[in-house]
Amino acid sequence: MAFATASVSRSSALEKAEVIAAQFDYSDDELRTCVRKFLLQMSLYTQSLSKQIYRALNYYADEGLRERTPAMCQIPTYVTRVAKGTEKGLALGVDLGGTNLRVCLVELHGDSTYHAVHSKVSLPSSIMLAYEAAELFGFIADQIEILLRTHCPDQLSVSENVAILSLGLTFSFPVYQNAINSGILLRWTKGFDIPSVVGQDVCELLQHEIALRRLPVKVTALVNDAAGTIMCRAYSLPLGETRTSIGTIFGTGTNGVYLEKLSEITKPLDGQFDGSSGKMFVSIEWGSFDNELSVLPNTEYDIEVNQFSLNPGDQMFEKRVSGMFLGELLRTILAKLQNDPAVRLFNGIDANLRLTTGDQLPLHTRWAVDSSILSIAELDETDDLETLRQKIFDALGVPSSRIRIEDAQVVKIIAHAIGKRAARLGGMALGAVVTKTEQLGSVGSLRQDECSPGLSEEYDTTKRPLTYHQPCLVDVGVDGSVIEFYPRFEVYMREALRAVDGIGTAGEGLIRMGLAKDGSSVGAAIIALTAGVISRL
Numbered sequence: 001m002a003f004a005t006a007s008v009s010r011s012s013a014l015e016k017a018e019v020i021a022a023q024f025d026y027s028d029d030e031l032r033t034c035v036r037k038f039l040l041q042m043s044l045y046t047q048s049l050s051k052q053i054y055r056a057l058n059y060y061a062d063e064g065l066r067e068r069t070p071a072m073c074q075i076p077t078y079v080t081r082v083a084k085g086t087e088k089g090l091a092l093g094v095d096l097g098g099t100n101l102r103v104c105l106v107e108l109h110g111d112s113t114y115h116a117v118h119s120k121v122s123l124p125s126s127i128m129l130a131y132e133a134a135e136l137f138g139f140i141a142d143q144i145e146i147l148l149r150t151h152c153p154d155q156l157s158v159s160e161n162v163a164i165l166s167l168g169l170t171f172s173f174p175v176y177q178n179a180i181n182s183g184i185l186l187r188w189t190k191g192f193d194i195p196s197v198v199g200q201d202v203c204e205l206l207q208h209e210i211a212l213r214r215l216p217v218k219v220t221a222l223v224n225d226a227a228g229t230i231m232c233r234a235y236s237l238p239l240g241e242t243r244t245s246i247g248t249i250f251g252t253g254t255n256g257v258y259l260e261k262l263s264e265i266t267k268p269l270d271g272q273f274d275g276s277s278g279k280m281f282v283s284i285e286w287g288s289f290d291n292e293l294s295v296l297p298n299t300e301y302d303i304e305v306n307q308f309s310l311n312p313g314d315q316m317f318e319k320r321v322s323g324m325f326l327g328e329l330l331r332t333i334l335a336k337l338q339n340d341p342a343v344r345l346f347n348g349i350d351a352n353l354r355l356t357t358g359d360q361l362p363l364h365t366r367w368a369v370d371s372s373i374l375s376i377a378e379l380d381e382t383d384d385l386e387t388l389r390q391k392i393f394d395a396l397g398v399p400s401s402r403i404r405i406e407d408a409q410v411v412k413i414i415a416h417a418i419g420k421r422a423a424r425l426g427g428m429a430l431g432a433v434v435t436k437t438e439q440l441g442s443v444g445s446l447r448q449d450e451c452s453p454g455l456s457e458e459y460d461t462t463k464r465p466l467t468y469h470q471p472c473l474v475d476v477g478v479d480g481s482v483i484e485f486y487p488r489f490e491v492y493m494r495e496a497l498r499a500v501d502g503i504g505t506a507g508e509g510l511i512r513m514g515l516a517k518d519g520s521s522v523g524a525a526i527i528a529l530t531a532g533v534i535s536r537l
Contacts, residue, residue: 003403003404004400013344016342024417025421031500037295039435042074042432075177075224077280078273079280084243093168095228097252097253098253102518103118105152116518116525127139129194163216171183172253177222180220185198187311226249226477229477232479232519232526248483250321250426254482260279260281263278291313322422322482328366362397374419392408423492427492434497434507
């Protein structure tokens with residue numbers, strides 16, 4: 001494919017790109033300010049703050065663990081144990097977390113290994129914006145039936161000896177969960193808008209559609225995607241290793257789940273659960289962190305993306321981190337630059353230019369560009385940026401004759417800035433959660449300038465707290481297309497972790513991240529097995 005040759009001077013475009021990129025810089029000081037508010041919302045300091053300070057901060061301090069439906073909900077999952085890797089059985093997992101629906105049938109072998117068969121289908125926009133709940137949940141039930149007919153037809157036998165399969169539903173939207181197998185949808189996110197589902201029990205809605213099809217399946221667990229990731233990761237670790245205690249999602253959406261002391265959860269827990277462990281996994285719902293934008297970075301481009309989203313003013317953290325919004329953020333900036341007479345990116349393409357299909361260029365169409373272009377921009381280090389230029393042609397619809405090297409350089413500069421900010425924000429959130437769990441021990445008590453760049457150096461005992469205890473490894477399960485495919489996303493997250501007070505260089509080195517591929521669906525099946533016993537029809 002023939003791309004445009006370089007112009008004599010395009011310095012104004014590159015200078016403008018650098019100016020815009022600078023707006024996405026997220027400094028260590030800003031990061032630490034965000035961590036402090038994040039921790040307040042998670043109630044880390046509520047027990048040690050003086051009453052006067054507590055009252056001053058009362059409008060958001062501790063709200064996540066006290067109130068049912070604050071912005072950052074901190075939803076109890078009713079899951080109180082981590083997978084050990086010894087569990088056995090057969091179960092179904094369903095993952096509805098974004099634009100794709102995944103269904104899997106999982107057999108756990110009891111030795112940290114499992115066998116799974118998967119199906120994956122894209123959700124039509126008509127389903128995401130359906131009028132009736134039955135359109136969505138009937139679609140899910142149909143996919144369950146297709147998987148069983150394909151891979152386990154004996155399960156659909158009319159025989160009385162057919163076992164009922166437990167099913168874990170990963171439903172990655174804010175719900176008020178009142179039992180392990182019951183949850184009321186609070187609001188839609190990620191482009192979904194089915195009003196009739198809000199306020200309804202999503203497990204009951206799915207079970208109703210399953211029953212209509214006479215499938216031998218019982219919904220025994222409602223699972224958050226990050227909780228599923230934790231369980232999948234923990235089950236897969238070698239027996240005897242430190243189990244996973246934090247799960248994060250960086251994909252279409254973003255969220256985190258962590259293991260919290262039951263004594264810290266003072267909001268009502270209406271459903272039954274096994275409290276013998278003294279802990280419960282809590283879904284933070286951090287996509288709504290700082291919706292009021294008191295500490296989060298905010299550019300004119302963030303403002304525009306929020307304005308034209310389905311949920312203006314909500315999920316403000318997610319709109320800076322998740323894959324659903326990163327591509328649109330880049331597209332918004334590039335569209336402005338091609339209309340800027342001082343820049344004329346892509347030679348100032350006419351807004352009326354159409355694809356051969358007659359459709360508007362993706363460059364000029366809101367929500368038409370996904371985050372994959374950011375990954376290509378980060379990865380392409382060649383002088384001519386040919387791979388990125390091809391992606392600009394494919395993803396933005398810009399004619400190849402209009403794509404100069406300098407245009408690709410502009411895209412690369414801005415895409416890098418957007419992606420790095422997203423990763424550092426992700427690191428900020430993870431750092432706050434790690435700090436909340438207090439798993440880093442003595443390392444977490446040291447200031448950043450006191451932490452050794454190498455983990456083997458002995459620490460000065462005079463710098464240890466009075467309640468010194470040995471630091472331990474923190475295992476974090478991660479999943480999602482952004483962290484899996486965006487180059488250096490984890491690298492930038494770790495840069496942010498090192499900047500968090502109480503973590504530093506030494507603490508960051510004790511945080512182990514592991515990808516749990518398709519962890520949401522497999523983890524849901526694992527939780528389903530622990531939540532419900534397979535019975536007979």
